[in-house]
Amino acid sequence: MDLTGAIWRKSTRSSGNSGNCVEVADNLSDVVAVRDSKDRNGPALVFSPTAWRSFVDSTRRP
Known part of the structure; x- marks a missing residue:
């Protein structure tokens, strides 16, 4: 699948994980x-x- 136009972002909750993050487009x-x-x-x-x-x-559910 061509993901060339994907704009990737990290969760704001990922900032304290030493770069161990998931990105979502x-x-x-x-x-x-x-x-x-x-x-x-x-x-x-x-x-x-x-x-x-x-x-x-x-x-998001408890």
Whole structure:
């Protein structure tokens, strides 16, 4: 999958992890991509926007 237009961002909660972060690109029209910030040229996981929203929502529940 071509992720050339992806705009990657880190969570604001990642700043204290010595660079051990996950980056997310959610600016693409049909997918949300996730990658390891230490390996920017490595593989990325790709999710549908619906699946990603479900994951994020489930992490916010107590």
